[in-house]
Amino acid sequence: MRPEELEGWLEQLHTESFGWALSCCAGDATRAEDVLQTAYVRVISGRAVYGERSSFRTWLFGVIRLVALEERRRVHREEKRAVWLDDPRAEAVAAEVPPDERESAEALSAALSLLPERQREVLHLVFYEDLSISEAAAVMKISVGSARTHYERGKARVRAVLGERRRE
Secondary structure: OOOHHHHHHHHHOHHHHHHHHHHHOOOOOOHHHHHHHHHHHHHHOOOOOOOOOOOOHHHHHHHHHHHHHHHHHHHHHHHHHHHHHHHHHHHHHHHHHHHHHHHHHHHHHHHHHHOOOOHHHHHHHHHHHHHHHHHHHHOOOOOOHHHHHHHHHHHHHHHHHHHHHHHH
């Protein structure tokens, strides 16, 4: 699609797009503006590419929805982090984490670092970013089947590595 065509569609659908962004952002107009701007940047820059498998409007609304979900997750993580960091009990709670749990976390991190890049990415997106396998596939720009394969192989490899470390 030519840039002029793309901009024309975005202008034509702007009111509806803002309404959808507002709905995706639970009525928060400021957040909806940010989400819509990010979605437009992705579309115009080519990071989000219209594949003509649906109507342009449907595709654009999908892009807006994904941007809103990413924004919601980002804000949620920041809020959790801020609550944790601002809590005076955080240091005491961290000190109470048993050494074996710390070792387990370090072992898991080490096992993940041994994985091929795609396996590591899909496991990170699913476990740390709370994405579904299909969402991870979309982020990684691979098929859902490929993402599932990388996910299963990655999990099996992590289990094997952790099992070997337990035996040592």
